[in-house]
Amino acid sequence: MTQFSCLESSIELGSIMESALPKLLTKTYGSSKKVILVDSNTNEQCLQILFTHLDGLENAEIIEIPAGEDNKTMEICFSIWEALSEMEFGRNDVLLCLGGGMICDLGGFAASIYKRGMHCIYIPTSLLAMVDASIGGKTGVDLGSFKNQLGTFTEPSHVFIDPSFLQTLPEKEKLNGLAEMLKHGLIDDAKHFEKLASISFEDLSDELIVESLHIKSKIVESDPKEKNQRKLLNFGHTVGHAIEGHFLNSDHKMDHGLAVAHGMLVEAKISMINGFLSDKDFDRIKSVLQKRFNIQTFTNEENMEFISIMLQDKKRVNGSRFTLLKGIGQAVFDVKVKDEVVMEALKVLQ
């Protein structure tokens, strides 16, 4: 069992049965009402595991919401708030978020707003949620095509990361987490990047997850509200969010991780055009991303549309600013980049 804290959250990685969760539910929150937020997938695949192995959830309520990123909306939050109200939940009661990034982002947001903040625990079940969404306190929902446009900075009191939940996950879903892990390597730790580049998913060890978590944790602790250093974590996301947002309301949705992989490729290219990144490092990044992800091609019109969405991105302050790479394992934030350069770099996807 690995334990550490990040901001206001206490984080444990290991078997949930051996974690502090059972005691938390029966002692600390012994007299609190509990509700478990699941989506249709985690209701089917993960909830029973929780009930089988944990005391203290006998009287827990269940709120199920539809699975899928396009349900990360204020309307879904509204249905959660109405359910909590009907069940007469108070601010000292507990919401447990059992699911992937969508469940953690949306559930954490719903809990942070309900009665100005009720108790919240994350039990991430996807690799993406384990290495990214569950730590750092960013909660939120989408507004139309704009990702995480509405949200708060609020940490859950506890995060329990049990890698055995990953067995419930299809390979495709694990790629979402891998993209963020590769990002952690690219911005902060070349060795982490190279380890991830070479292993197969069967070899994805708890140690690698912890390594990735520690990189993210170190960065968010240095700058919780993303005024400076935390912007490093946006590498790949300015372009990635635009691509993801573009397809959000279409029939061909793109997974977050795949979108971020595309974003990292384009932003590495911007880094190279800007003279920050060597051709050799760019080629290495490109080859790893192309090996791991099904990198697609886009038309000129689609590229224009991505740029238009980027202008509305929340990281925009008087023009488009990017986190760029100065090498593998080294990044800088707040680099102003002209739209023409972004357009030029997007051609790497043509």
Next chain:
Amino acid sequence: MTQFSCLESSIELGSIMESALPKLLTKTYGSSKKVILVDSNTNEQCLQILFTHLDGLENAEIIEIPAGEDNKTMEICFSIWEALSEMEFGRNDVLLCLGGGMICDLGGFAASIYKRGMHCIYIPTSLLAMVDASIGGKTGVDLGSFKNQLGTFTEPSHVFIDPSFLQTLPEKEKLNGLAEMLKHGLIDDAKHFEKLASISFEDLSDELIVESLHIKSKIVESDPKEKNQRKLLNFGHTVGHAIEGHFLNSDHKMDHGLAVAHGMLVEAKISMINGFLSDKDFDRIKSVLQKRFNIQTFTNEENMEFISIMLQDKKRVNGSRFTLLKGIGQAVFDVKVKDEVVMEALKVLQ
């Protein structure tokens, strides 16, 4: 010009022309986009005053929402978020809330969520907003009959309190603020209470407003997230919110201040039944409230309905807890009170 700070907010009381606002708009936020949130009343009565006297608002956008407490909803927030998105506002742009408690509560909430928090300035125009809603960081909207069920603790960076806006206010509206000022006296300062009991509205001085603000400010600074001491400010509000909530979706809405006046009378009565408050002090409070406010009578059924709403009140933790008076100017929080006692006390309104 009186200046002080409360939590993260810098507060100024005096003529807005002589305040730091003009410089703030042209220098600190010189390169930020501005949007002014108004309701139909403040659009008509206050906005022109701002435009006439202040530089830096030439290009400000205006968002007008319908006036009235029943518009303090998530749906109205949604329309604000969509407008901000359409106008491509970023997290470094500024929302100015020009209005009463509803505009400050709802606008502050909308700003705290938009892109996880954009800049926000309050310019309260009602007495209630000046002495209560504008300081302490509680933002929120209602959910059905439940007041402030959804919200955050987020302070605006600046609050500019210009009492000359009170001239735009009908007497009835001022009573809302008076109720909160009387409350500040009742829980913390007997002299403040007696001053307010004797003056007429024409004599309501800046000094009295500052006195009231200082009481609230002292209490919220000691306990920003309302875990202990801040609960003192809930005096009159557990019953008051239930009464206000009951009439929220009816044809006979009750003003917040009037509801709180009723709530204070009932909760003073509970204090007396509990042996905390002397008969003499209760009679004094009753006579002041009856002189100042149009205290109404309710049926047994209505009283039962109030209790049912109270059980869902966000201050509830395993039963109903009240802030009660131990004298005029002295209060205690978290006193557990049985429903029968509340029912008994409600008879003071029969």
